[in-house]
Amino acid sequence: MKLLVQLSRILVGVLFIISGLIKANDPTGFGYKLEEYYQVFGTEFLISTAAWQAMLICIAEILLGFMLLIGNRVKLTVWLLLAMIVFFTFLTFYSAYFNKVTDCGCFGDAVKLTPWESFSKDVVLLVLILILTFGMKHIRPLTGPKLSNALLLTVLFAATAFPLYTYNYLPVKDFRPYAVGKDILEGMKGGVDPVFETHFIYRDTIAGKDSLFAKIPYTDTINWTTGKWKFVDQQSKEVKAGIPAPIHDFSLTDPDGNDYTEDLLQYEGYQFFLVSYDLTKANRGVQPQINDLAALCEKNKVPFIGLTAATPEMLDEFRHEVQAAYPWYIVDATQLKTMIRSNPGLILLKGSKVMAMWPYRSLPSFDAVKQQWIK
Numbered sequence: 001m002k003l004l005v006q007l008s009r010i011l012v013g014v015l016f017i018i019s020g021l022i023k024a025n026d027p028t029g030f031g032y033k034l035e036e037y038y039q040v041f042g043t044e045f046l047i048s049t050a051a052w053q054a055m056l057i058c059i060a061e062i063l064l065g066f067m068l069l070i071g072n073r074v075k076l077t078v079w080l081l082l083a084m085i086v087f088f089t090f091l092t093f094y095s096a097y098f099n100k101v102t103d104c105g106c107f108g109d110a111v112k113l114t115p116w117e118s119f120s121k122d123v124v125l126l127v128l129i130l131i132l133t134f135g136m137k138h139i140r141p142l143t144g145p146k147l148s149n150a151l152l153l154t155v156l157f158a159a160t161a162f163p164l165y166t167y168n169y170l171p172v173k174d175f176r177p178y179a180v181g182k183d184i185l186e187g188m189k190g191g192v193d194p195v196f197e198t199h200f201i202y203r204d205t206i207a208g209k210d211s212l213f214a215k216i217p218y219t220d221t222i223n224w225t226t227g228k229w230k231f232v233d234q235q236s237k238e239v240k241a242g243i244p245a246p247i248h249d250f251s252l253t254d255p256d257g258n259d260y261t262e263d264l265l266q267y268e269g270y271q272f273f274l275v276s277y278d279l280t281k282a283n284r285g286v287q288p289q290i291n292d293l294a295a296l297c298e299k300n301k302v303p304f305i306g307l308t309a310a311t312p313e314m315l316d317e318f319r320h321e322v323q324a325a326y327p328w329y330i331v332d333a334t335q336l337k338t339m340i341r342s343n344p345g346l347i348l349l350k351g352s353k354v355m356a357m358w359p360y361r362s363l364p365s366f367d368a369v370k371q372q373w374i375k
Contacts, residue, residue, distance in 0.1 A: 068139075071142050096114075096116045192242050306328040
């Protein structure tokens with residue numbers, strides 16, 4: 001039992017720290033995942049605080065994992081871990097059984113798990129934490145109380161500072177398909193289409209009975225188009241799920257609905273994408289700086305375009321309000337949220353390859369961009 005408890009202690013502690021660090025690397029993305037859960041459970045009033053809750057969960061996972069490893073406040077740590085894993089196991093089971101949230105966000109964009117894989121992972125963790133619960137007496141502190149508390153305060157500071165930094169700026173390690181160095185056009189390739197089986201329904205007009213055929217056999221004795229058989233309907237059933245490309249559902253259309261995806265992504269030179277998935281939530285204090293950058297881009301013949309999920313009416317109102325004279329295109333909100341964790345955020349591309357990106361808190365000057373990239 002003692003050996004089992006120690007193994008469980010190491011596995012649970014390390015997994016919680018890793019999970020917390022990955023989420024802390026992208027608390028905005030984890031916050032989006034929490035918003036999905038709140039919509040499923042009808043608790044939309046919590047959405048406004050989802051990002052802060054995401055950071056608190058990150059900090060709690062890192063802290064509890066570390067406390068378990070060093071044996072600090074064992075009873076409190078184990079009971080809190082048990083409460084968290086029971087809650088998460090319920091969420092992942094609900095998501096898997098009812099197919100409500102297809103990715104729990106347990107390991108962010110670094111490791112994608114299916115709903116049932118997420119639930120299975122939580123069941124294993126639940127078993128391990130139950131072992132810790134019944135074997136608490138075998139968990140001993142690794143250091144004295146003074147050193148343990150000093151280490152705990154250090155980890156608390158680091159675990160708090162890290163998600164605060166990545167929330168206000170950008171993830172330190174970007175696992176998304178729009179990361180710097182990725183090619184958007186290449187990311188739109190490589191998907192596997194689902195396999196469908198078509199069934200045909202024919203009616204025996206004499207017997208008055210419908211028959212379902214996976215494929216139509218033809219013999220000289222039966223004429224399927226005349227006589228007693230009459231075509232009624234056909235149905236398609238997915239027999240093998242497809243695998244979407246890393247970047248899917250991505251398109252650029254103007255406010256009139258014209259598609260410019262290929263035209264814009266096949267441009268060979270440098271261009272800027274200003275991304276703002278929700279104009280009502282965009283920081284407007286930086287808009288004069290953005291307008292100046294857009295004007296310098298136009299002067300130097302560098303395309304500068306805005307991307308948003310707003311309706312044409314909302315976009316027109318926004319453009320007049322902030323004097324955004326550059327062209328705008330409509331893109332799916334989920335894709336814009338994935339492109340950059342900032343509203344607005346700026347992306348520099350060469351052709352369809354992402355060269356650099358900046359949050360609105362650290363927008364570059366045109367001269368700095370020109371010196372480093374646009375020779």
